[in-house]
Amino acid sequence: MAAMTDEHENGEDVTTPLLEIRGLSVSYRTRGGTVPAVRGVDLDVLPGQVTAVVGESGSGKSTTAHAVTRLLAANGQIDAGTIRFGRHDLASLSEAELRTVRGARIGLVPQDPTVSLNPVKRIGEQVAEVLRIHGLATRRSAPAEAIAVLDRAGLPDAAVRARQYPHELSGGMRQRALIAIAIAAKPELIIADEPTSALDVTVQRVILDHLQRLTEESGTAVLLVTHDLGVAADRAQRLVVMSQGKVVEAGPTRDILADPQDEYTRHLLASAPSLTTTRSRTPAAQPAPETAPLVEVRNLVKEFRLPRAGDGPRTLRAVDDVSFTLHRGHTLALVGESGSGKSTTARLLLRLTDTSAGQILFDGTDVTAARGARVRELRRRAQLVYQNPYASLDPRFSIGEVITEPLRAFKVGDRASRLTRARDLLDRVALPAATLERRPAELSGGQRQRVAIARALALSPDLVVCDEPVSALDVSVQAQVLDLLAELQADTGVAYLFISHDLAVVRQIAHEVAVMRAGRIVETGPPEELFTRPRHAYTRELLAAIPGQRVSSPASTTS
Amino acid sequence: MRRYVIKRLAQAVGVLWAAYTVSFLVLDFLPGDPVTAMAGAGMDSGDVHPARLAALRHEYGFDKPILVQYADYLGRAVRGDFGDAVSTGRPVTSTLADALPQTLQLTGAALLLAVLLGGGLAVVATYTSLRWLRQLLLSLPPLGVSVPTFWVGLLLVEAFSFRLHWFPAFGNDGLRDLVLPALTLAIPTGALVAQVLAKSLLTALDQAYVETARAKGAGRWRVHVRHALRNASLPALTVVGLLVGQLVAGSVVVETVFSRDGLGRVTAAAVTVQDLPVVQGVVVFGALIFVATNLVVDLVYPLLDPRIVVASGGRASFA
Numbered sequence: 001m002a003a004m005t006d007e008h009e010n011g012e013d014v015t016t017p018l019l020e021i022r023g024l025s026v027s028y029r030t031r032g033g034t035v036p037a038v039r040g041v042d043l044d045v046l047p048g049q050v051t052a053v054v055g056e057s058g059s060g061k062s063t064t065a066h067a068v069t070r071l072l073a074a075n076g077q078i079d080a081g082t083i084r085f086g087r088h089d090l091a092s093l094s095e096a097e098l099r100t101v102r103g104a105r106i107g108l109v110p111q112d113p114t115v116s117l118n119p120v121k122r123i124g125e126q127v128a129e130v131l132r133i134h135g136l137a138t139r140r141s142a143p144a145e146a147i148a149v150l151d152r153a154g155l156p157d158a159a160v161r162a163r164q165y166p167h168e169l170s171g172g173m174r175q176r177a178l179i180a181i182a183i184a185a186k187p188e189l190i191i192a193d194e195p196t197s198a199l200d201v202t203v204q205r206v207i208l209d210h211l212q213r214l215t216e217e218s219g220t221a222v223l224l225v226t227h228d229l230g231v232a233a234d235r236a237q238r239l240v241v242m243s244q245g246k247v248v249e250a251g252p253t254r255d256i257l258a259d260p261q262d263e264y265t266r267h268l269l270a271s272a273p274s275l276t277t278t279r280s281r282t283p284a285a286q287p288a289p290e291t292a293p294l295v296e297v298r299n300l301v302k303e304f305r306l307p308r309a310g311d312g313p314r315t316l317r318a319v320d321d322v323s324f325t326l327h328r329g330h331t332l333a334l335v336g337e338s339g340s341g342k343s344t345t346a347r348l349l350l351r352l353t354d355t356s357a358g359q360i361l362f363d364g365t366d367v368t369a370a371r372g373a374r375v376r377e378l379r380r381r382a383q384l385v386y387q388n389p390y391a392s393l394d395p396r397f398s399i400g401e402v403i404t405e406p407l408r409a410f411k412v413g414d415r416a417s418r419l420t421r422a423r424d425l426l427d428r429v430a431l432p433a434a435t436l437e438r439r440p441a442e443l444s445g446g447q448r449q450r451v452a453i454a455r456a457l458a459l460s461p462d463l464v465v466c467d468e469p470v471s472a473l474d475v476s477v478q479a480q481v482l483d484l485l486a487e488l489q490a491d492t493g494v495a496y497l498f499i500s501h502d503l504a505v506v507r508q509i510a511h512e513v514a515v516m517r518a519g520r521i522v523e524t525g526p527p528e529e530l531f532t533r534p535r536h537a538y539t540r541e542l543l544a545a546i547p548g549q550r551v552s553s554p555a556s557t558t559s
Numbered sequence: 560m561r562r563y564v565i566k567r568l569a570q571a572v573g574v575l576w577a578a579y580t581v582s583f584l585v586l587d588f589l590p591g592d593p594v595t596a597m598a599g600a601g602m603d604s605g606d607v608h609p610a611r612l613a614a615l616r617h618e619y620g621f622d623k624p625i626l627v628q629y630a631d632y633l634g635r636a637v638r639g640d641f642g643d644a645v646s647t648g649r650p651v652t653s654t655l656a657d658a659l660p661q662t663l664q665l666t667g668a669a670l671l672l673a674v675l676l677g678g679g680l681a682v683v684a685t686y687t688s689l690r691w692l693r694q695l696l697l698s699l700p701p702l703g704v705s706v707p708t709f710w711v712g713l714l715l716v717e718a719f720s721f722r723l724h725w726f727p728a729f730g731n732d733g734l735r736d737l738v739l740p741a742l743t744l745a746i747p748t749g750a751l752v753a754q755v756l757a758k759s760l761l762t763a764l765d766q767a768y769v770e771t772a773r774a775k776g777a778g779r780w781r782v783h784v785r786h787a788l789r790n791a792s793l794p795a796l797t798v799v800g801l802l803v804g805q806l807v808a809g810s811v812v813v814e815t816v817f818s819r820d821g822l823g824r825v826t827a828a829a830v831t832v833q834d835l836p837v838v839q840g841v842v843v844f845g846a847l848i849f850v851a852t853n854l855v856v857d858l859v860y861p862l863l864d865p866r867i868v869v870a871s872g873g874r875a876s877f878a
Contacts, residue, residue, distance in 0.1 A: 116771045
C-alpha cells in the first residue's frame, strides 16, 4: 500500500482505474420538469486508493456516488455516460446483474447511521443478510460469520451487539454495524456517503481511522463523499471538487490544497472552518467587566427520570453542577458532544424545562422557578435560534408573519409599525425587503437562518440562545451567518449563549468557551487559551478530532 | 408486563361500565315503553287491561325510580345476569350465547378475508412496476370503503347465487353459506386495511434502511417483504383493532341481508321491538369484544417493533 501511494502521489497513474466514470449525467424528474443534477462528470478511483468527492449541498456529489450502483431515488435517471467497473458498464447493466455487484463487489456506507439500519431486525441478522444474499455463508454459518465481521468493524462485544436492535446502539456503534455490512463480502470498492457527518467529532475520527485501516489492510478502494474539506484532506489521495453538478477541479489532494486552480475551490478552502482555525473574528468590543452579569447560573442540576425501573440508575443527571456567568455584549459558547447536556442547560436557562437544583439569575432577578407573567417577561428578553432552519419556520407563514410573530405575541405596536420593524430587521440580516411576502420554502437554508435570526431579534432581546445555529448549513454559508451574528452583536450589544459541537466554529465567535462533558463543565476559558493551552484531557481530545490537521494549514497560504 | 396487563384489564372494566351506563341512559330516554310492546305482542289485540300493564311493569321493575332501576340492573349485570328478553322471555345471556357462534364465524372469516385481501392488494399495488396496475389497484380501496354494505351484498347475491349458482343466497349451515356474507363484510374492512398498509408501505420504502438493503444486493421482493412490510404493518395493525368494532356493527346489516341467525339479527329484532335487556346485553358484549381485541393488538405491537416497550405506566410507548 505504501509503495503504491508513492506511485500515485504525483498524479501519474500507472495502474488502470478500478472505477472509471466518463461523461455521467443524471437528472431528476420533478413536477416542474426535469432537473439536471450531474452534468458530464468524469471521475476515476484507483485500486486501493481513497478518492474524495467534495462539494456543498446541491453540488451533485451524493447523486454521483449513488449513480455508481444505480441506487438513485425513484425519480432519478442516468441520461448519459459510462460507469466502467472491472469489465462491466454499471450504467447499462441489467438490474439482476447489478445485484451481484451491489454488496458483493461495491459496498455502501450510508450517510445517517441513525436511520440506515432496519429498526425491527437484529444487528447480526442485518450483517448476515449480505453474506446470505451473495451465497457467502450458509444459514447455519451466517450468524457466527456476522459476529466476526462486526468484530472486524470494531464493534466491541460483537456477539452481544449482534443480538441487539439498532435503537439499543449509539450512533457510532450503528455506523460500525453499517461498515460491517459494507465490508462483509470483501468488496473491491466502498462508497462512503458522508459516513460521519451525523456523528460527534471524536467518534467521527475513530470511525474514519478504523475505516481507513480496514481498507488499507484489504486494499479496498474508497469513494468518499463529504462536504468537509478537512475530512477529505486528511483521508484522500485524490480530490474531486464538485459544484453545481460539474467537476470543477480534480487531482492529487496535496496539489489541490497547495495550489487550487479553480475559483470555487479557493472559495471553499477559504470558508472551511476546520482548515482556517488560525483566523479569528472575535470582536474586540470588551465591555467593562465590573458591570453586573446579564446571566448568572449557579450549581445548576437537571435530572431526568429513566423510563424502565429495575436494574441500573433510576435517574439521569443531564446537567450536573453547572455554573457560569454571561455579560452583555459577550458570547459564551457551550461546547460538547451529543448528550453532554449543553442543550439542556440552554433549555433550563430559558425556562423551557424545570431545574432540579441550583439557581438562575437573569439581570439580577432569580428566574429559577419563575412562572406565568415572569416567564413571559423572560421570553421577551431572551430569544432562541434553532439548529434546523428547515424545521423552525412555519411553512404556512409568510416571512413577514414569521418575523412579526413575537411582536404580535407581545402586542408591540400596530400593524404598520410591525411591518416597518420587520423590513428593518430584514435589512439588518442582509435580506431584500421583497422577502417579506415569500414563504420559507422559497428560501435557501442560509436565508432561512437569517430569517430565524431576524425573528429572534424582533423584540430587541438582551440574550439570544443560538443552538447549533450553523450546523445544518454549508460551510460558505456558515461563515456568512457567523459574520452576521458578530456584526449584530457589535451593533446591539446582545449577549449570545452559543451552543455547538464544533470547536472550529466556536473559535470564530466566542469570547469565552465552556467545554461540557457528561453534564459537567470540564474547562472554561477564552478560546485562544483553550486552543493553544488546553488543560483538560477531554478538551485536547476534542481539539485533536478536528479534521484537516494532517495537512499543514494550506488555507492560510491561499487566502 | 404483568402490571401493564392488570392495568389494562382495570381499564377494560371501566369501559364496560361506561358502555352499560350510557346505553342504559339512552334507552331510558327513548320514547315508547317495552311493556306496552310486550303486552301487545303477547296478546294479539290492542285492548290490554291497564291493570295488567301495571302488573307487568311492576314485575320488570319499570315502576321504580330510574336510579334504583339502574342499581338493580347493574348489580345483576355484574353477576352476568342481564335479565330476560322482554319479547321471548328467555334469559338475555342464553339468547346471545345461541347467536354468538354464527356471528363469530362470520366476523372471524370476514376479518381473515379483509386482512388477506386488503394486505395482499397493498403489497401487490406497491410492488408492481406496471403503472396502470398500480393505479388500478390503488383506486380500489376508496371504492370499497364508499359503497354501502347492503348494496355490495345484493350485488354479490345477484352475481354468484342467482346467475352463477356458485353459492347459496342465504342460510347459515357450513362453509358454502359463509362465503358471500363474509366477503360482503370483508370488502369495506379490507379496503381500509389496504389503504393504510399501502400508504405506510410507500413511506417505509422511502426510508434510508431500504437503501441499505438495496445496497446489499437484495432483490426487490426481498426488500419489499422482509424489510418494508414489517415496518409498515404497525399502522395497519392499529386499524385492524379498530375495525373489529366495525365488523360487529356490520354484521347487523349482513346477517339481515343474508338471513343468518346471528347476533346482528338478534340486535336488529331487539331494537325494532324495544327489547331493552337484549339491546343492553348486545352493547356490553360488543364493548367487551372491542376492548379485548385492542388489548391483544397492544400486546402484539412490541413483538412487531422492538422499539415499543410495554411500560408499567399503562401504555405502550416508544423507548
